[in-house]
Amino acid sequence: MHLHLHSNSGISGDMLVGGFLDLGLPLTLLQDHLEKLNIEGWKISQKSVEKLGVSAIQFVVVYEDQNHHRHLTDILEILANSKLSLKAKSIAEDLFQSLGHAESSVHQVPIEEVHFHEVGAIDTIIDIVSIAIALEYFEIESVSSSTIVEGVGKVRFSHGECDLPVPAVRKLLGDIPLLRIPVTSELVTPTGAVFLRRFVECFSDLSPLLQPRKGVGCGTKNLPHPNVLELQISEQKLIAEEIIRLETNVDDLSPQLLASCLEKALTAGALDCWATPVFGKKGRIGQQLVLLCFEKDRDLLLEILLKESGSFGVRVQPVKRLKLDSRHENFSTEWGNISMRSGFLGKECWQWKPEHRDIVTAADRTGQPQALIEAQVRQAWGAKLLASREPE
Incomplete structure (x- = not known):
C-alpha cells in the first residue's frame, strides 16, 4: 500500500x-x-x-x-x-x-x-x-x-x-x-x-x-x-516524475537534418522526442521540435537543439508526468530470446510489448513476417502473465 x-x-x-x-x-x-x-x-x-x-x-x-x-x-x-x-x-x-x-x-x-x-x-x-x-x-x-x-x-x-x-x-x-x-x-x-x-x-x-x-x-x-x-x-501507484520539456519551432530544416537532430537527442539522454507540423509566420510550413528529459540532461540537450536545429532559441518548461513502472525481462520463445518491456501498476501488469529490434532480428533470421512474430510473442507473454496470477 x-x-x-x-x-x-x-x-x-x-x-x-x-x-x-x-x-x-x-x-x-x-x-x-x-x-x-x-x-x-x-x-x-x-x-x-x-x-x-x-x-x-x-x-x-x-x-x-x-x-x-x-x-x-x-x-x-x-x-x-x-x-x-x-x-x-x-x-x-x-x-x-x-x-x-x-x-x-x-x-x-x-x-x-x-x-x-x-x-x-x-x-x-x-x-x-x-x-x-x-x-x-x-x-x-x-x-x-x-x-x-x-x-x-x-x-x-x-x-x-x-x-x-x-x-x-x-x-x-x-x-x-x-x-x-x-x-x-x-x-x-x-x-x-x-x-x-x-x-x-x-x-x-x-x-x-x-x-x-x-x-x-x-x-x-x-x-x-x-x-x-x-x-x-x-495499491494502485503510478510513478510521478518532474521532467523538462524543451521545444522550438523551425521552418528551414530538411527532413534528413531533422531526423539526425532527434536521433542525437535520444542518444544524449532524451526520454522522448518528436516533431509536429506547424503553420508559422509569413505562411511558412514548419516543425515544432519537442524533447523531454531529466533536469540533469537539460544543458546537453539544449546545446544539441541550438546546434543542430538551426533555431535561435528554445522554450524550457518544467512538466510533471505519471507513468507505469516499466520493467524489462528476457523472454525465451521459439523465435529466440526477446526482450519484453512491461508496465506495472502496483502488482498488476497493464501493458507489455516486445522490443522491436529483437522482432526484426528474429524475422531476418527466420524469414517470417515481423507482424506474425510480434503477435505470437505478445500472446505468449500475456499467457505467462495470466498463469502467474492464477492461484496455486
Missing part, C-alpha cells in the same frame, strides 16, 4: 493520526495497542470537526504528565519494555532515534545525553507510537508527499524564541522543499518533520495514486486557511 500526503498546512503527529483514523483505523484498536506501552495517565479520543468548511478528524490526547523532560534512553526503555509488535516497536524506535540525532546535533551534546522537552511529553509519545501502529495496520510500504507548507516569523518554546522552522525541525528537514506562507505560526512540528525525513521517498504535488481512499486529519489551531492534512492510500 502506498501513502501520499497532501499538505495545505504543514504536518504534525496529531494531524497524521487524525488522517489515519479518518481512513478507517479503529480507535478501539489503537487504544488496545497503546495500552501495551504500560504507561499511565492518558486517554485518547477522536472528534469530527470542520476547518473553514473542510471536514476532518481531530485526534485528542488528554494526559497527566509529571515528567515532560525525558531522555532518549527513557523513551527507548519504555518502547523496549512494551508489548507492541516488533514492527510497530521498530518504527517508533527509529523515529525517536532520528529525533535524538537531530537534537544532539543542534545542541552539540552526545545522543545519550539528549534531553527531550516537548518531544518527551506523553502526547508526543502517543502520537509517534500511534503513527507506527497505523503504518503497520494499513501495510504502508512507501510514502510520497506534496510540497510541505511552513509558516514564517518566530515561535516561543522551551529553549526560548527562535525563527521558524525551529532548529530541530530545520535539521530534520535538511533539503526537503518547503513552501513558506504568510502565517505567523509553526506548521511543521518535530514529529511531522521526522516522519517526512524517515519515510517520504519523493515530493511532488502530483499524487501518484489512482482512485485512492482519502482521510483528513487536522491540527488544533484555527488559522486563516484550513488547518488540515489529507492522507491518500491505494
Whole structure:
C-alpha cells in the first residue's frame, strides 16, 4: 500500500493520526495497542470537526504528565519494555532515534545525553507510537508527499524564541522543499518533520495514486486557511516524475537534418522526442521540435537543439508526468530470446510489448513476417502473465 500526503498546512503527529483514523483505523484498536506501552495517565479520543468548511478528524490526547523532560534512553526503555509488535516497536524506535540525532546535533551534546522537552511529553509519545501502529495496520510500504507548507516569523518554546522552522525541525528537514506562507505560526512540528525525513521517498504535488481512499486529519489551531492534512492510500501507484520539456519551432530544416537532430537527442539522454507540423509566420510550413528529459540532461540537450536545429532559441518548461513502472525481462520463445518491456501498476501488469529490434532480428533470421512474430510473442507473454496470477 502506498501513502501520499497532501499538505495545505504543514504536518504534525496529531494531524497524521487524525488522517489515519479518518481512513478507517479503529480507535478501539489503537487504544488496545497503546495500552501495551504500560504507561499511565492518558486517554485518547477522536472528534469530527470542520476547518473553514473542510471536514476532518481531530485526534485528542488528554494526559497527566509529571515528567515532560525525558531522555532518549527513557523513551527507548519504555518502547523496549512494551508489548507492541516488533514492527510497530521498530518504527517508533527509529523515529525517536532520528529525533535524538537531530537534537544532539543542534545542541552539540552526545545522543545519550539528549534531553527531550516537548518531544518527551506523553502526547508526543502517543502520537509517534500511534503513527507506527497505523503504518503497520494499513501495510504502508512507501510514502510520497506534496510540497510541505511552513509558516514564517518566530515561535516561543522551551529553549526560548527562535525563527521558524525551529532548529530541530530545520535539521530534520535538511533539503526537503518547503513552501513558506504568510502565517505567523509553526506548521511543521518535530514529529511531522521526522516522519517526512524517515519515510517520504519523493515530493511532488502530483499524487501518484489512482482512485485512492482519502482521510483528513487536522491540527488544533484555527488559522486563516484550513488547518488540515489529507492522507491518500491505494495499491494502485503510478510513478510521478518532474521532467523538462524543451521545444522550438523551425521552418528551414530538411527532413534528413531533422531526423539526425532527434536521433542525437535520444542518444544524449532524451526520454522522448518528436516533431509536429506547424503553420508559422509569413505562411511558412514548419516543425515544432519537442524533447523531454531529466533536469540533469537539460544543458546537453539544449546545446544539441541550438546546434543542430538551426533555431535561435528554445522554450524550457518544467512538466510533471505519471507513468507505469516499466520493467524489462528476457523472454525465451521459439523465435529466440526477446526482450519484453512491461508496465506495472502496483502488482498488476497493464501493458507489455516486445522490443522491436529483437522482432526484426528474429524475422531476418527466420524469414517470417515481423507482424506474425510480434503477435505470437505478445500472446505468449500475456499467457505467462495470466498463469502467474492464477492461484496455486
